[in-house]
Each structure stands twice: as C-alpha cells, then as structure tokens.
Amino acid sequence: MNLEGQVVLITGASRGIGEACAHAFARRGARLILTSRNATNAERVCRAVAPAPAVALGADLSRPGQAAGLAGRALACYGGVDVLVNNAGVGLYLPCWEAESALIREMVEVNFFAPLELIRNLVPHMQRNGSGVIVNVSSVAGKVALPWLTIYSATKAALNFLSDGLRMELQGTGVRVVTVCPGYVSTGFPQHILGGRIPYAVAARQRFTITAERCANAVVEGVRKGKRTVVTPPSAWLFVAAARLLPGPVHAIMARMRAADAH
Numbered sequence: 001m002n003l004e005g006q007v008v009l010i011t012g013a014s015r016g017i018g019e020a021c022a023h024a025f026a027r028r029g030a031r032l033i034l035t036s037r038n039a040t041n042a043e044r045v046c047r048a049v050a051p052a053p054a055v056a057l058g059a060d061l062s063r064p065g066q067a068a069g070l071a072g073r074a075l076a077c078y079g080g081v082d083v084l085v086n087n088a089g090v091g092l093y094l095p096c097w098e099a100e101s102a103l104i105r106e107m108v109e110v111n112f113f114a115p116l117e118l119i120r121n122l123v124p125h126m127q128r129n130g131s132g133v134i135v136n137v138s139s140v141a142g143k144v145a146l147p148w149l150t151i152y153s154a155t156k157a158a159l160n161f162l163s164d165g166l167r168m169e170l171q172g173t174g175v176r177v178v179t180v181c182p183g184y185v186s187t188g189f190p191q192h193i194l195g196g197r198i199p200y201a202v203a204a205r206q207r208f209t210i211t212a213e214r215c216a217n218a219v220v221e222g223v224r225k226g227k228r229t230v231v232t233p234p235s236a237w238l239f240v241a242a243a244r245l246l247p248g249p250v251h252a253i254m255a256r257m258r259a260a261d262a263h
C-alpha cells in the first residue's frame with residue numbers, strides 16, 4: 001500500500017509508540033489525525049510532524065460513547081479515514097482479585113471496547129470505498145498470558161481474536177486487518193499504568209526492549225506490505241512458540257518470577 005496522501009487516524013498519539021507511528025506515517029506522506037485524552041498533548045505531536053498535514057482530536061477512550069464520537073469527528077477532518085491505528089492502551093499490574101473493578105472496566109474500555117467502537121464506526125465507510133486498513137496494536141501479552149499483567153493480557157487476547165475474526169469477515173472487501181504484537185518497548189507505559197507495579201524480576205529481564213521508533217517502523221511496514229501479524233522484535237516469536245509447545249515449564253517459570261516479587 002502506498003501511504004502517500006492516505007488519511008491515518010492514530011489513537012494514543014501523544015507519546016510512546018503512537019507518537020513514533022505519527023512520525024513514521026508522516027515520513028511516508030500520510031495525512032494524520034492524532035488523538036489523546038487531551039487534544040493539547042496530540043497538538044504537540046502535530047507540530048512536530050510538520051509539514052505533514054495533521055489534526056489533533058481529544059477523546060477519553062475510557063468513557064463509553066467517546067470512541068463513536070471520535071470516529072464521526074475524524075471522518076469530518078479530511079472526508080474519510082484510510083488507516084485506523086488502534087494504539088491507545090493502558091496496563092494494570094495487579095492480581096485479578098486485588099484490582100478494583102472500576103479500574104478493570106477502565107482498562108477494558110480503553111484496550112478493547114474503544115478499538116471495537118472505532119472499527120464499528122469506520123469499517124462501513126472503508127467497505128464502501130473498497131479499501132482500508134485496521135491496525136490493532138495488541139501485545140505479545142495477547143499471545144501468552146503474563147501473570148503480572150493477567151487482565152491486561154486478557155484484553156489483548158480479546159483484541160487478537162477480534163482482529164482474526166474481523167479479517168475473515170472482511171475477506172474480499174478490500175479492507176485489511178493487521179495485528180501488531182510488540183514485546184517490551186521503551187516508552188512511558190510502566191509509568192502510566194492504572195495500578196500495581198512491574199515485578200523486579202521482570203524489569204531486570206527486559207534486555208530485548210526495542211525503541212518506539214523501531215516498533216513504529218514495523219507497524220508501517222506491516223501496513224505497506226499487507227501483513228496479517230507483526231511481532232516485534234521478531235525474536236519474540238521464540239517466546240510465543242515456547243509457551244505454546246511447552247506451556248507447563250514456561251508458565252512455571254513466569255509464576256516463579258511473579259511470586260519472587262510478591263513475598
């Protein structure tokens with residue numbers, strides 16, 4: 001796909017992977033719609049990608065109804081959206097029984113319901129055009145449940161299934177779906193979690209961390225080349241394969257890493 005002139009809507013574009021995606025799509029000649037809770041944060045990134053055309057929109061995606069409203073406002077910016085990058089996301093490093101249900105619901109809204117609502121509101125327009133790309137930024141945690149991020153993993157696994165089913169639903173329509181599963185990416189994500197903290201044993205092992213720029217380049221290449229799934233870094237496939245082939249030992253190791261910190 002040639003991205004020159006394409007309209008790309010990126011949620012969570014005020015920092016981290018979303019901000020890096022804004023720069024990466026801008027370099028390919030795309031026109032951008034960048035969102036964050038507060039439009040002022042996205043406006044900073046709009047200025048940074050200049051002279052690429054970019055519009056900032058604010059929407060708190062933890063609030064039901066905001067995603068549908070955002071889709072309407074985004075369609076009005078340039079008359080359509082060619083690429084939707086569902087990137088906004090939050091984490092929660094608390095065991096299921098300790099996390100308050102309000103926080104769990106907030107995370108599920110941002111990580112699952114908001115992407116679904118944006119898809120529900122934008123896919124009909126893409127179908128009518130006979131083209132479009134939905135990018136769902138999931139996580140390796142959506143392929144392998146991480147016990148220090150159990151509920152987060154569940155939201156990302158749900159997003160992965162949504163992507164797979166949607167891709168099949170859209171077969172032959174010209175609308176594609178790309179699932180992006182990053183491993184650890186160096187962003188402010190751990191500082192913006194809704195609760196809990198990253199276990200020491202996990203933080204100490206993050207030697208395969210990649211930059212947000214590398215992750216964003218993988219996203220753009222995935223869109224350009226029509227990939228189904230982008231796992232970045234590709235070496236994270238080894239972890240996914242190990243957990244599928246040997247779930248007992250791999251789960252036991254991860255449970256020990258979590259427990260070491262819990263005592």
Ligand SMILES: NC(=O)c1ccc[n+]([C@@H]2O[C@H](COP(=O)([O-])OP(=O)(O)OC[C@H]3O[C@@H](n4cnc5c(N)ncnc54)[C@H](OP(=O)(O)O)[C@@H]3O)[C@@H](O)[C@H]2O)c1
Nearest residue numbers: 012013014016017036037061062088089139184185187189
């Ligand atoms: N970093 C990693 O290691 C990693 C690994 C795998 C997957 N991911 C996924 O990658 C995506 C981006 O993460 P990141 O690392 O770039 O995190 P980040 O630096 O914390 O950025 C998160 C973005 O989401 C936006 N956001 C948060 N809550 C929101 C809400 N309620 N409504 C609207 N926007 C909201 C933030 O904007 P404002 O705060 O300005 O509103 C910000 O732009 C997430 O889906 C995450 O799950 C990250």
